[in-house]
């Protein structure tokens with residue numbers, strides 16, 4: 001039985017990725033802070049796939065939680081074959097000239113936790129020749145986003161390029177996927193659609209194909225890239241935005 005650990009996977013893109021892994025017979029390990037949301041997500045996946053997703057509730061930005069996640073997974077005698085660092089997002093107060101506390105929170109959420117998890121899980125991941133995916137953002141390329149978010153997401157790029165060189169020697173594969181503006185129930189653009197339709201439409205005008213990036217489609221790309229029996233994707237930075245810019 002193969003397992004996929006996906007951070008931030010009780011909703012949004014992470015949940016979509018978990019669902020697609022399950023469709024391929026790979027048991028997702030779901031993480032999130034809210035136990036009820038995790039149970040809801042796991043129940044949906046179970047109904048669709050007959051697999052029983054593993055759930056870990058905890059705030060991954062808290063210092064002790066990445067280690068607790070590792071203990072939790074080890075205690076079940078499981079080693080993930082796939083690891084998707086999906087955790088990330090905006091921080092309140094991240095606007096022009098953000099204070100240091102905002103920058104730090106953003107780095108912790110969007111970058112640091114993923115590096116810490118790679119470090120803690122490294123020896124386990126070697127055993128399964130794991131595929132590691134970091135979810136970045138196209139804002140790293142067009143620089144049009146809140147400054148702390150954009151800076152912390154951008155840090156993923158050189159990290160992945162550098163890690164690919166050394167991780168490959170241990171049989172690991174690591175790459176980054178940079179989606180454009182995601183569309184799923186409750187996403188930023190989904191909320192704008194209802195709360196601020198004018199702003200929603202202005203964003204939509206910028207989209208090459210007249211649509212935002214459906215999260216479920218990004219999830220299918222990510223899982224299919226993970227399932228290819230090749231390590232040629234190692235170190236790749238893949239943009240999925242429909243050719244927006």
Ligand SMILES: NC(=O)c1ccc[n+]([C@@H]2O[C@H](COP(=O)([O-])OP(=O)(O)OC[C@H]3O[C@@H](n4cnc5c(N)ncnc54)[C@H](OP(=O)(O)O)[C@@H]3O)[C@@H](O)[C@H]2O)c1
Nearest residue numbers: 008009010011012013032033034059060087088089181182
């Ligand atoms: N949304 C976009 O338009 C967009 C565009 C480009 C890139 N991205 C990137 O794509 C990834 C997914 O984005 P998304 O919009 O799907 O995210 P999201 O909806 O904000 O993610 C929610 C998931 O993360 C969990 N989560 C949030 N904070 C957590 C914490 N501190 N510890 C543990 N779990 C936590 C949530 O569960 P709980 O709330 O229960 O904790 C939930 O499962 C992110 O890395 C984001 O930066 C997003």
